[in-house]
Amino acid sequence: MLSLLLTFLPEECWLLLLQLAGLLIIVGARRTGFRLFGLVCLLAFAAPFLDSLLAALPPEVVNLLILIFPLLLISLVVRLIFGRDVWAQLVGRLLYDLLRAPFRFLGWLWRGSRRI
Incomplete structure (x- = not known):
């Protein structure tokens, strides 16, 4: 559910999310940190495809x-x-x-x- 809310963040906030993920990994919340890191990477790779897909839809x-x-x-x-x-x-x-x-x-x- 949190991943849906994170998709609304602008691209400028992705760097802060990556830093937060690194901090979580350092502090000891490894699972949450890796999950956040994976989500930001997925958003970065999927955003151009989703944008062109929505532009192509009727x-x-x-x-x-x-x-x-x-x-x-x-x-x-x-x-x-x-x-x-x-x-x-x-x-x-x-x-x-x-x-x-x-x-x-x-x-x-x-x-x-x-x-x-």
Whole structure:
């Protein structure tokens, strides 16, 4: 989840992340340091490919990605702050409300037409 947040950092911050990774390795948090180092290297190698891939996509697909990405970011933040169980409960309630909404609307139409 943290890797998704790190992808929003500008390229100028990558050097600071590499320094932080080196400091973590020196201090003793080797696993976290190597993970951060690998993530920065992956971002450096993948950024040009992702940029050209997004430029080559049709506008409809880019618009769909623009709609989906904030939902993924919200899920990331909710899972990071409250945990996976709260996110599962939230998604379950939202899906239940989405499934129930058409029937509630039909019931509202039916009750409204009988009152007139």
